[in-house]
Amino acid sequence: MTEHTELLPDPLPAEPLGVVARWLADAWAARRQPNANAMVLATSTPDGRPSARVVLCKQIVPQPGYLVFYTNYQSSKGRQLEDNPRAAAVLHWDALHRQVRIEGVVVQGTAAESDAYFASRSWDKRVGAWASAQSEPVPSRAALERSVAAAAQRFGTPVPGSAGAEQNLRIDIPRPAHWGGYHLWADAVELWVEGQARIHDRARWSRTLKPAAGGAFEAGAWQVARLQP
Numbered sequence: 001m002t003e004h005t006e007l008l009p010d011p012l013p014a015e016p017l018g019v020v021a022r023w024l025a026d027a028w029a030a031r032r033q034p035n036a037n038a039m040v041l042a043t044s045t046p047d048g049r050p051s052a053r054v055v056l057c058k059q060i061v062p063q064p065g066y067l068v069f070y071t072n073y074q075s076s077k078g079r080q081l082e083d084n085p086r087a088a089a090v091l092h093w094d095a096l097h098r099q100v101r102i103e104g105v106v107v108q109g110t111a112a113e114s115d116a117y118f119a120s121r122s123w124d125k126r127v128g129a130w131a132s133a134q135s136e137p138v139p140s141r142a143a144l145e146r147s148v149a150a151a152a153q154r155f156g157t158p159v160p161g162s163a164g165a166e167q168n169l170r171i172d173i174p175r176p177a178h179w180g181g182y183h184l185w186a187d188a189v190e191l192w193v194e195g196q197a198r199i200h201d202r203a204r205w206s207r208t209l210k211p212a213a214g215g216a217f218e219a220g221a222w223q224v225a226r227l228q229p
Helices: 017-030 076-083 113-122 125-133 141-155
Strands: 038-044 050-056 059-061 067-070 086-093 098-108 178-193 203-207 209-211 217-219 223-227
Touching: 017 059, 017 086, 017 178, 017 209, 017 223, 038 067, 050 067, 067 076, 067 098, 067 113, 113 178, 125 141
Parallel strands: none
Antiparallel strands: 038 050, 038 086, 059 067, 067 178, 086 098, 098 178, 178 203, 203 223, 209 217
16 A cells, blocks of 8 residues: 655645645545535534534635535524524545535525526436425425425426436426525635644634625635644
8 A cells, every 4th residue: 555645735825725626626536435525514503502414515616715515595504504604614535635624604605506506406306405394304204205296296207216217307497495505605724634643734724704795705815824733
């Protein structure tokens, strides 16, 4: 086995999210895990009760500096983000000896952006978005399946997962208003590379964010420091 010897650049890059985007591309190319963009997202209630789950990072925008993910706005995480619009995220690629931690402010993406992404999804996933009141209780699995069947009937599609259902079926299914994208605007980013004998290589970038028009932010310059492992 080849010994892992990677270190972070010296001097450190002026901004971190370009590195994060390259690392994600490396993870996809390595084909070591089915969802290289799997990202742990942590949110909390206004009184500080945290919760975490895995979502998919769908885009990294190094400039001006945010990540994109999609979900049901009425889910538990959506409600928490409405009450406390800050989150922390972790991308970890064990086989590549790399990890990214991101903290920042979360705002909803534009309707046009959410519409475009929703339209790119397969028809069965779009039906599922209409059928599921995410995070709400359901009496039984059978009740959930009836909800899926009702949504399929509404849009004139087969029931997702049913025998003979075409995976490439082309049909217009609009995006539900309760489903869409979020932008996680980073005000802190930590890059981590595994080191021998646990002498890991770490660096943390931080910046200030000032709210601007249209759900965007005016960002200050990144400040960076190496951290002890």
